Amino acid sequence: MEILTNSDDKQPDLVSVVINRNVNKDLSERNKCDLHGFLLDYCYECERKICQNCEKFHGGHMTVSLKDESDRIRTxxxxxxxxxxxxxxxxxxxxxxxxxxxxxxxxxxxxxxxxxxxxxxxxxxxxxxxxxxxxxxxxxxxxxxxxxxxxxxxxxxxxxxxxxxxxxxxxxxxxxxxxxxxxxxxxxxxxxxxxxxxxxxxxxxxxxxxxxxxxxxxxxxxxxxxxxxxxxxxxxxxxWRIEVKRINSFRPECIGARCVTTMCQGWDEQVWVVWQWGPLLHLLDKNGDIKKKVDLGCKVDGVCTVKDGLAISCHIDRCIKVLNDQCDVIKTFQLVRIPRGIYTNCTGEIIVCCVENMHRRKDDVSVIKKLDITSGQLTVLPCSEDLVQPCRVAVNVNDDICVSDRNKGSVMIFNQEGKIKSTYRGPGSSTRHLFAPESVRCDKYGQVLVVDYTNHTVHVLDPLGRFRGFLIMDTELEKRAIFMGTSSPFSITIDSAGDLWVGNKFGFLTVLKYLS
Known part of the structure; x- marks a missing residue:
């Protein structure tokens, strides 16, 4: 295997070095100076471990604690x-x-x-x-x-x-x-x-x-x-089509609004749903029964789970609100740009798509930000050049950031530092209309699911952001079209049981058995 060999062919391979070097010493003892007993440092200029007491001339070099640095690198x-x-x-x-x-x-x-x-x-x-x-x-x-x-x-x-x-x-x-x-x-x-x-x-x-x-x-x-x-x-x-089975399809009788604008996972296989940008937030089960209804008092563009609660983005008020498990607002973070899609990464930070106007203007600059909800610190990721008008975001199992940008006609995958890893612009000629990505979600295997509103389908990408197939209900399998079985899909999420929820422009929710 490549990583097990040194660049010098005359040297033993890495495994041999690991086994034979300092074989009579405990690992913790190898990090101490034999003369002084102090923990050793590592000098990046000399590319070896050193003792500052033995070799004073390293004072002007870039050095770090050998143990702390190796622990960080191992992690x-x-x-x-x-x-x-x-x-x-x-x-x-x-x-x-x-x-x-x-x-x-x-x-x-x-x-x-x-x-x-x-x-x-x-x-x-x-x-x-x-x-x-x-x-x-x-x-x-x-x-x-x-x-x-x-x-x-x-x-x-x-x-x-x-x-x-x-x-x-x-x-x-x-x-x-x-x-x-x-x-x-x-x-x-x-x-x-x-x-x-x-x-x-x-x-x-x-x-x-x-x-x-x-x-x-x-x-x-x-x-x-x-x-x-x-x-x-x-x-x-x-x-290529990926088969799913319909569990249920519904729109609660009390809901008169059209368009399921955003959703996120709730608890006990339930899902939080927002119709027509709120201000009402509904918790629904798979039978279409509303288990809880919360009046947020503002328009809502995005919703995601955070530790012990929820977060919502308010595009009109230009803020992010954090809710506790009782759905009471406990924190509000004001932003300069308009926050749109939001999602939580593995460290609990909220990833936010930020735009200057809801409808893009010529010189607008869009950004992706990280919000630390504990300290309130905002970090701008260096990826603005890759964005036009980002609208939705998700984070996959590798903590990569997946962003849909309908104006650009692309889904982009960035690492947590904002470096672009891949761009998906659609599968080519297999769709009737141009690729128009809306909502985006990731499953437990790292696959990226993207709602394509104008083509009435959901694209499935592999963990590297390459086309894998279209979702299609079993009732549509023998047909030649890519229509998934529900028209004008607009939003998507995955519940705690791994089932897929698709909301459409007409206010209906379809629950699908996915990856059984």
């Missing part, structure tokens, strides 16, 4: 390496999906073969040979399509095997190396982890649908050719 390395676990889990659900579709293809093939044999009973004896030729041709077409899926399964399985080995070996190096080696090698290890992440295979963009034309009416008295009786077989390719 960072473990966080980065742990991302591979999420990619392994994601790869497993992709291979399951591929195998599931192979089974579906085989079932469809069997049905078509059975139908052809039934139709063959209406043929003359001399025409039966046509049936054997047709069946062989169809089988050949099927085998070709199946081979593509099988090869993709193998590709993901190879990635999983490689990533598991890499994860175990890298974690062993991180845990067993002494502090000096960890500091010296950490950049090399981080580069190797990134290379492993980027090796994640692309998903198939299309999948085949088998079609056999209907049998004509043979009782009309007209002459019908044998091939017309058997029908014409075709294999059409459609964009």
């Amino acid at each position: 960072k390395l473990k966080e980065e390496v742990y991302k591979l676990k999420h990619l392994i889990r994601y790869s497993c659900i992709v291979t399951y999906d591929l195998q599931h579709y192979i089974d579906r293809m085989n079932a469809s093939l069997a049905n078509i073969m059975e139908e052809i044999l039934k139709r063959s009973e209406y043929l003359q004896k001399d025409d039966v040979v046509i049936v054997d030729v047709m069946i062989k041709d169809i089988q050949f077409e099927h085998d070709q399509a199946e081979a593509i899926l099988v090869d993709k399964i193998s590709e993901f399985n190879e990635f999983v095997s490689s990533a598991k080995h890499f994860y175990v070996e890298t974690e062993r190096v991180i845990n067993s190396s002494d502090d000096e080696i960890i500091i010296q090698q950490h950049q090399h290890i981080l580069t190797s982890v990134l290379q492993q992440e980027l090796a994640l295979p692309l998903c198939l963009l299309e999948r085949p649908i088998y079609i056999l034309t209907p049998m004509p009416d043979i009782n009309t008295g007209k002459d019908i050719l044998p091939l017309e009786i058997l029908g014409e077989f075709s294999k059409e390719f459609v964009p």
